[in-house]
Amino acid sequence: MGSLRALQRQFFRRPSDQVARDLLGRYLIRELGGRRLVLRLVETEAYLGPDDRAAHTWGGRRTERVRSMYLGGGRAYVYAIYGLHCCLNVVCGEEGSGSAVLLRAGEAVEGAERMRELRALARPPRAGELAGGPGRLCQALAVDRRLDGVSLLAGELRLTAGEPVADGEVVRGARIGVHYAGAAADWPLRFALRGSVEVSRPRPR
DNA sequence: CGGAAGATCCACT
DNA sequence: GTGGATCTTCCGA
Numbered sequence: 001m002g003s004l005r006a007l008q009r010q011f012f013r014r015p016s017d018q019v020a021r022d023l024l025g026r027y028l029i030r031e032l033g034g035r036r037l038v039l040r041l042v043e044t045e046a047y048l049g050p051d052d053r054a055a056h057t058w059g060g061r062r063t064e065r066v067r068s069m070y071l072g073g074g075r076a077y078v079y080a081i082y083g084l085h086c087c088l089n090v091v092c093g094e095e096g097s098g099s100a101v102l103l104r105a106g107e108a109v110e111g112a113e114r115m116r117e118l119r120a121l122a123r124p125p126r127a128g129e130l131a132g133g134p135g136r137l138c139q140a141l142a143v144d145r146r147l148d149g150v151s152l153l154a155g156e157l158r159l160t161a162g163e164p165v166a167d168g169e170v171v172r173g174a175r176i177g178v179h180y181a182g183a184a185a186d187w188p189l190r191f192a193l194r195g196s197v198e199v200s201r202p203r204p205r
Numbered sequence: 206c207g208g209a210a211g212a213t214c215c216a217c218t
Numbered sequence: 219g220t221g222g223a224t225c226t227t228c229c230g231a
Contacts, residue, residue, distance in 0.1 A: 045212070054212070065227060083225030085213050102212055135213050177212050 001109065002027060002040070002163035006153055012073030016092035016099040019073075020046035021191050023090065023101060024170060027109065027162035030141040031155075037114055037141055039106035039131055040162060042196040045175045046189040047089070049099040054181035057098030068149040070098050076157060078138075078148040085135030088143050090152060090159070104176070104190075105132045105198045108140075115140040127197035169194050 007026065012019060023044050030037040047055035056066045056079070069077045072095035080086050089100040108115055108130060115130055119140050131140040138144065143157065152159050172188045179185050192199045 047212075056212080061228090063228070079212090080226060081211060082213050082223080083211095084223070087212060089212090104212090133213070175212070180211090 001038075003161035004029070005161045007159045007161060009074050009153060012090065012092055012152075013094060014073070014092060016046040016048055016101050017189055019090065019092045020044040020101040020189065021170060021172075022164075023103075023159070024191055024193050025163045025165040027160045028103065028106060028141070029158050029160060030143070031157075032114070032142055035111060035114055037111035038109040039115075039137070039141065040109050041103060041106050042193040043103075043105035043132075043199045044191050045102040045104055046092075046191075047100050047102065048189070049093070049097050052181075052187075053184040054175060054178035054187075055098065055100075060098070066098070069100050070096050071149060072097070074151060074153050076147055076150050076152055078143060078145050080145060081135075086138040086144050087134040088138050088147075102134055103137055104134050105192075105196070106137055106140075107131070107196065107198050118142050128199070130198070132198040165193060 023041050026041050028039045028041055049055055050057050050060040057069055065079055068075055069091055071091055073092050075091040077089040077091050077100050078086055088103050092099045131137045147157055171192050171194050173190050174186050175190045
């Protein structure tokens, strides 16, 4: 078990590509019904803000949905997609920067049984099945839009120091599912832990 | 006010 | 590898 000490506000008040890399190995903790669920982050993606065509804040959009993405480092931005799934983001930078990190995958450290229930899996999960993919990650921790905008520094959903990883363990590549974003689609803003079986889809090198 | 697309997942072939 | 589910959000008219 790595460190359960909360990450401080300063950690998040940086450009989202730096935060995305540094979130690898950290713990995402969910307090649920008196139980603690712990997930070690193994895959993230940075969304830079208004100049990033793949970001929801592209062009400085300020719609109802993305309001929390402007709240400044340390908040959650949770949105629904395809009518079926939720995605959890860690807001970065200063207030108004509109930058965030999408949490794409994690490995269970504590509470795997409960996560399996929340995922409604009848069998023991195969590689990546429990929390590999942004929608699965949210389902495994019972994260939905009610948590949009909450602080990640303390409380029912928070991030802790966990197990920081060395550069040699980090691989990066282009982000998933942003083909519409022109040149930004190729920016290497996806980060993953080398060799993790939970990492979703094409494994970056 | 209507149409279209989406930072996805699952089942099936 | 492909297609369907399913609905919110957003933009243009």
